[in-house]
Amino acid sequence: MSSVLTSRNVADVLGGITNGVIYSLVALSLVLVWRSTRILNFAQGAMAMIAAYIGFAVLAPSTNYWVSMAVAIIAGLALGGLTERVIVRGLYGKPEINPVVAMVGFLLVLESVAAAIWSTTSRGLPTPFSIVDWQINHKPVALSPFALYEIVTAVVVMTVIALLFQFTKLGLKLRAAALAPEVSRLLGVRVGRMLTLGWMLSSGVGAVTAVLVASNYFTGLTPTTMDGVFAFGFIAAAIGGLDSPVGALVSGVSLGIILQFVGDYLNSNDIILVALGMLIVSLMVRPNGVFTRSAQRRV
Amino acid sequence: MEVRRTRRLTIGGSALALSLSLSLITMGTSMGAASASTRAPKVPGVTAKQVTIGATVPLTGIASQGYSEVAKAANAVFTWVNQHGGVNGRKIKYVLKDDCYGTPGFGCTGNPNTVAQTKALLALPVFATVGSLGTPTQDSVRALLKANHVPQLFVNSGSKDWNNPKTYPGLFGWQTSYTTESKILGQYINAHFAGQKVCFLGQNDDFGADGLLGLNYVGVNPVDSVMYNVAGLVTGGGGYFTPFISKFQSDGCKVVVLDTIPGATDAALGNALALGYSPQWVISSVGADPVTVDAAFAGKPFPDPEIGAISFSYLPATSDPSVWNGWMRTVMANDKADFPNFTSTTPLDGNMAYGIGWGVAFVEALKAAGRNFTRASFLHTLMSTSFQTPALVPLRYSPTNHQGLNGGYIVKVTSSSSTSVLDRTVYTTGSTKSSPVVVTSKLSTAIPAWLQ
Numbered sequence: 001m002s003s004v005l006t007s008r009n010v011a012d013v014l015g016g017i018t019n020g021v022i023y024s025l026v027a028l029s030l031v032l033v034w035r036s037t038r039i040l041n042f043a044q045g046a047m048a049m050i051a052a053y054i055g056f057a058v059l060a061p062s063t064n065y066w067v068s069m070a071v072a073i074i075a076g077l078a079l080g081g082l083t084e085r086v087i088v089r090g091l092y093g094k095p096e097i098n099p100v101v102a103m104v105g106f107l108l109v110l111e112s113v114a115a116a117i118w119s120t121t122s123r124g125l126p127t128p129f130s131i132v133d134w135q136i137n138h139k140p141v142a143l144s145p146f147a148l149y150e151i152v153t154a155v156v157v158m159t160v161i162a163l164l165f166q167f168t169k170l171g172l173k174l175r176a177a178a179l180a181p182e183v184s185r186l187l188g189v190r191v192g193r194m195l196t197l198g199w200m201l202s203s204g205v206g207a208v209t210a211v212l213v214a215s216n217y218f219t220g221l222t223p224t225t226m227d228g229v230f231a232f233g234f235i236a237a238a239i240g241g242l243d244s245p246v247g248a249l250v251s252g253v254s255l256g257i258i259l260q261f262v263g264d265y266l267n268s269n270d271i272i273l274v275a276l277g278m279l280i281v282s283l284m285v286r287p288n289g290v291f292t293r294s295a296q297r298r299v
Numbered sequence: 300m301e302v303r304r305t306r307r308l309t310i311g312g313s314a315l316a317l318s319l320s321l322s323l324i325t326m327g328t329s330m331g332a333a334s335a336s337t338r339a340p341k342v343p344g345v346t347a348k349q350v351t352i353g354a355t356v357p358l359t360g361i362a363s364q365g366y367s368e369v370a371k372a373a374n375a376v377f378t379w380v381n382q383h384g385g386v387n388g389r390k391i392k393y394v395l396k397d398d399c400y401g402t403p404g405f406g407c408t409g410n411p412n413t414v415a416q417t418k419a420l421l422a423l424p425v426f427a428t429v430g431s432l433g434t435p436t437q438d439s440v441r442a443l444l445k446a447n448h449v450p451q452l453f454v455n456s457g458s459k460d461w462n463n464p465k466t467y468p469g470l471f472g473w474q475t476s477y478t479t480e481s482k483i484l485g486q487y488i489n490a491h492f493a494g495q496k497v498c499f500l501g502q503n504d505d506f507g508a509d510g511l512l513g514l515n516y517v518g519v520n521p522v523d524s525v526m527y528n529v530a531g532l533v534t535g536g537g538g539y540f541t542p543f544i545s546k547f548q549s550d551g552c553k554v555v556v557l558d559t560i561p562g563a564t565d566a567a568l569g570n571a572l573a574l575g576y577s578p579q580w581v582i583s584s585v586g587a588d589p590v591t592v593d594a595a596f597a598g599k600p601f602p603d604p605e606i607g608a609i610s611f612s613y614l615p616a617t618s619d620p621s622v623w624n625g626w627m628r629t630v631m632a633n634d635k636a637d638f639p640n641f642t643s644t645t646p647l648d649g650n651m652a653y654g655i656g657w658g659v660a661f662v663e664a665l666k667a668a669g670r671n672f673t674r675a676s677f678l679h680t681l682m683s684t685s686f687q688t689p690a691l692v693p694l695r696y697s698p699t700n701h702q703g704l705n706g707g708y709i710v711k712v713t714s715s716s717s718t719s720v721l722d723r724t725v726y727t728t729g730s731t732k733s734s735p736v737v738v739t740s741k742l743s744t745a746i747p748a749w750l751q
Contacts, residue, residue: 011545019538111406112359120363120406122562124597131599133573140574142541218537218569219562220595222364223406228534264542269503269531271539 011142012260018147019232020256021154025209026233027240027248028158029202034242036178036198039088042103045226045233046110047083048206051076052214052221055207056125057118065128072207080203084196114223122220131216150212157208158249161201165245174198232259235275239282241289251290342673343449344426345389350665353394353420354431355440356455360399360407361533362433365561365591365650368638369455370395370430372654373661375634380662380750382633387670391662393429396420401436405533413439426674427452429661430473430654434458434505441467450674452681453657453703457585458505459730462702469678471696472703473657475613477506477558477583478730479705481513484581484611486726486736487709488519488554492579498552499524500543500567502559509730510558510583516732523550527563537566544570547578554579559586565595568604580608584707587611588649593715603715610718613690613707614652617717623689626746627655646716652689659688663747687744691725705729706739 004010026044033041041047055072087106091099129145165171176184177194185191213229214221236255240247255275262274282290344351356370357363370393377391385391396416397409410416413436420428421443427450431437434456441460444451445467453473454461457480461472488497497519501507503526511524525543532539544567547555555578557567564586571577586592587610593603615621624647631641631651668680686694692706706727710718728736 015538015541112408115359115363115406115408120359120367121591122364122565122595124593124595124599126598127600130601131569131573132575132601135575138575140576144573213536216537218566218572218595219532220565220597224361224404224533227405228536231534260541263535263539264545268535268539268542269526269528271535272531 005141006136006139008264011140012264013257014142014147016257016260017253018143018150018256019260020253021151022209022213022229022252023232023236023255024249024252025154025157025205025212026230027237027252028161028245029205029209030234030237031242031245031248032161032202032205033199034237036174036195037084037088037092039091039099040103040242041202042100043083043107043110044202044206045210045230046107046114046223047079047203048076048210049221049223049226050110050114051079051203051207052125052210052225053114053118055211056214056221057123065126068126069208069211072211073204076207077200077204080200080206081196083203084199088199089192111223118223120222120224122222123214124220125211125215127215146216150216153208153212157205158245161205162245164201170197231272232256232275235279238279239290241291244289244291247289247291342426343424345672348389349392350386350389351392351394351423351425352427352429352661353396353423353425354428355396355398355413355416355420355436356430356432357400358395358397359409360397360411361402361405361529362400362560363406365588365648366400366432366455368648369432369650369654371634371637372631372651373430373658374637374654375630375651376655376658376662378634378636379630386662386665387668389665391665394420394423394425398433398436400433401439413437414443417443421447421449425449427469427677429453430455430657432456434460437461441470445469448674450678453660455653455657456506457509459509459702460505462700462730464699464701467701469674471681471701473660473694474653475584475611475692475704475707476702476730477509477585478513478516479728480584480611480613480707481510481556481558482517482728482736483706483726484556484583484609484709485514485517485519487609488514488556488581489517492554495553496551497521497554497556498547498550498578499556500540500547500559500563501526501557502563503528506583506585507558510556513730514556517736519556521556522552523547527559529560529563532563532566537569540566540570541573543567544574544576547571548574548576552578554581557582557586559583561586561588561591562595564592564605568592569595572601572604580605582608582610584611584613584649587712587718589712589714589718590646590648590716591650596715605712606714608712610710610712611707612649612710612718612720613692613704614649614656615689615691616708616710616720617647618713618719619723621689622746626751627652627689630655648716656689659750660686660694662750663687666749687747692727692739693744702730 051072054075055068129149131144131146133140133144173189174194177191181191214225236252240251259271263271354370358367374393377393381390398413398416399407399409399411401413403411417440429452432455437454450469452471457474457477499521507526592605596603663686664681667684668677682696708725709721713719725739727739728734
C-alpha cells in the first residue's frame with residue numbers, strides 16, 4: 001500500500017490535483033464575470049496579485065496569516081467592484097474588441113503599478129502549514145500539509161460559490177441578471193448592482209488564488225506571480241467552457257493532472273506546448289467548451 | 300448580437316498584436332525626432348565638462364529581479380566620482396534604457412526592443428555603452444554598435460561571445476566566463492566529493508551549455524543533466540521544476556550543480572525541500588546571491604535552504620576582509636537617488652558589488668585615458684591598463700583577450716545575507732579544455748587613492 005502511495009503515477013496525480021485546483025479557481029473567477037457581463041477579464045491575475053500585495057505586503061510580516069488573507073480577500077472584493085464600476089461599465093454594448101483592449105491595458109497598468117510600489121524583488125509569503133511532503137518509509141508522498149490546505153481551500157471556495165448561486169435569493173438574482181437582464185430589471189432586480197457583485201465575487205476568488213500561489217510556488221510574490229497561472233487557468237476556462245462553473249472545476253483539475261504527467265514522462269519544457277496544443281484542439285472540436293450546455297443563449 | 304467566444308479569442312489575439320505594434324510605432328517616431336535634433340560633437344558623447352555613456356538593462360520585466368540594480372550600483376560609483384570632481388575635469392552622465400531583457404510583458408514598462416533602445420542611446424549620442432546586460436540582447440546589437448564605431452564595454456554576462464576581438468574590436472566582457480567558473484567549481488567537486496553522483500540543472504542557453512562544458516572539461520560528468528527554459532519557469536511557476544528535482548532524488552545524486560538564475564535557484568531549492576531531498580548544492584555565481592535567493596523564502600517556517608550551498612565568486616565575499624567591502628557600502632549609501640533605502644545596515648548584495656566592480660573599472664580607464672582621448676585611444680588604454688577593482692583577480696584585457704576576469708574563489712552560503720570564503724585560495728583558468736586550473740596568490744588590489 002505504501003509503495004503505491006509513493007509511486008510515480010500517484011505522485012503525478014497528487015501533484016496534478018494540487019496545481020489543478022489553482023487553475024480551476026482562476027477559471028472559476030473568469031467564468032463568474034463572463035457569465036454575468038460577457039467580458040473576458042485578462043486582468044484577472046493582475047487584480048488578484050494586487051489584492052495579495054495589499055494583504056501581505058502592506059501589513060507588517062508579523063501580522064497573522066489569516067488576518068492578511070482576510071484583508072487580501074476584502075481588497076479583492078473592493079478592487080473587483082471598483083473595476084466594474086469605473087472601467088467595465090462603460091464597455092457594455094461596445095464592439096467586442098473594446099473590452100479586450102481595455103482589460104489587457106488594465107493588466108499592464110496593474111503590473112507596472114505593483115512593480116513601482118513594491119519593486120520586482122520577490123517577496124516570501126508566510127505559510128500556515130508545512131510545505132514539506134509527508135513521507136512513508138522515508139519516501140515522499142507528493143502531498144504536503146500545505147498542498148492539502150490548498151485543495152481544501154479551493155473546494156470550500158467553490159462550494160460556497162455554488163451554494164450562493166443555487167440556493168440563495170441573491171444567487172437567483174445574480175443568475176437572472178446574467179441570463180435575462182431586461183426581464184430581471186422589469187421584475188425589480190437591480191441588474192447593475194448584481195453585475196458589480198459578480199465582479200466582486202470573481203475578484204475575491206482571485207485574491208484567495210494569488211495568496212495560495214505566492215505562498216506555495218517557491219518563487220514568492222512578484223508583480224508577475226499570476227502570469228503563468230492565469231495562462232493555464234484561461235486555457236482551463238476555454239476548454240471547460242466559459243459559461244460553466246463545473247467545467248472550470250473539472251477542466252482545471254484535469255489540465256493540472258495531464259500537465260504533471262507531461263512534465264514527468266516527457267519533459268517539463270513541453271508543458272506549455274501541450275497546454276496550448278490542447279487549447280487549439282479543443283477550440284477546433286468544441287469551440288464553445290466541453291461543458292457548455294447552450295451555445296447560443298444570448299438574444 | 301450573437302457573439303461566439305472563439306471569435307472573441309481571435310479578436311483578443313489581434314488586439315494584443317495591434318497594441319504592441321502601436322506602441323512600437325510610437326517609440327520609433329519619438330526616437331526619430333531625437334536623432335534629428337542632435338549634432339555630433341568631435342568625440343561623440345564627450346564635451347569639455349561631461350562624458351555621456353549609456354546601457355540597455357532590464358529595469359523592469361522578466362529579468363529585473365536583482366539585475367535591475369546592477370547598473371544603478373555602477374551609477375553609485377559615477378555619482379561618487381562626480382561629487383569628488385569627476386574624472387580629468389569631466390562629469391560622467393550615465394543614461395539607462397530599459398529593454399526588459401528583450402521580452403515584453405511580465406511587468407515590462409520599458410521598450411522590450413534592445414535594438415530600438417540602443418538606437419535611442421546612439422541618438423544622444425553616447426561615447427560608449429557600458430554595462431549593458433544579457434547575452435541574447437547584447438548579441439543582437441553587436442553589429443549595430445560596431446557599424447557606428449561605438450565601444451561596447453563590460454557586457455554583463457558570462458558568455459564567451461564578448462571575447463571575439465577580430466570581429467568585434469570594440470566589444471569587451473567583464474565577468475568570469477561560465478566555462479571558467481564551472482571548471483573551478485568542477486575541480487572543487489572532484490577534490491571534495493570524489494566518487495559521488497552529480498546531477499546538473501542548467502538554463503537552456505549558453506549559460507547552461509558552457510557551464511556543463513566546463514564541468515566536463517575537468518572530468519565531472521553528471522549522471523543526469525537537465526536544461527530548463529526561463530519562459531517555462533515563469534509560466535509554470537516553481538512547480539515546473541518538480542519532475543527535474545524528483546529525478547535527481549531518485550537517481551541518488553549527492554551533489555547537484557545549478558547553473559540557474561535566482562528565481563530558478565528558488566524553484567530548485569524549494570522543490571527539494573518539499574521532497575525532503577537535501578543534496579550538496581553547488582550553485583553558479585549567477586544565481587547564488589543569498590540576499591536575492593532568500594527573498595522568496597523570507598517568512599517561511601524553515602531556515603533558508605540555500606545555507607550550506609557551495610558557490611563561486613570573483614568579487615570579495617561579504618565576510619572577506621577586503622578593503623573594498625567598506626568602500627562599496629559607503630558609495631552605495633551615498634547614492635540616495637538610486638538607492639534611497641540603502642543604509643549602513645543594509646546588506647550589500649552580489650548584484651550591487653558586481654555593478655560597482657565594472658563601474659570602478661570604467662572610471663579607472665577613463666582616468667588613464669587622460670584629458671584628450673578618442674574612442675580608439677581609449678580602447679588602446681583599456682587594453683594596457685592594470686586595473687584596481689574590487690574583483691579578486693586582476694582585470695586585464697589585451698588585443699587578443701577581451702573576456703575580462705578569469706578566476707575567483709570558492710565560497711559557502713552561511714546565512715540569508717552572507718557568504719564565507721572557504722580557504723581564500725584564488726584560482727584562475729581559461730575557457731578552453733587545455734588551459735589548466737591554477738592557484739593564484741591572493742591578488743585583490745588596494746583602492747586607488749583618488750577614489751577614497
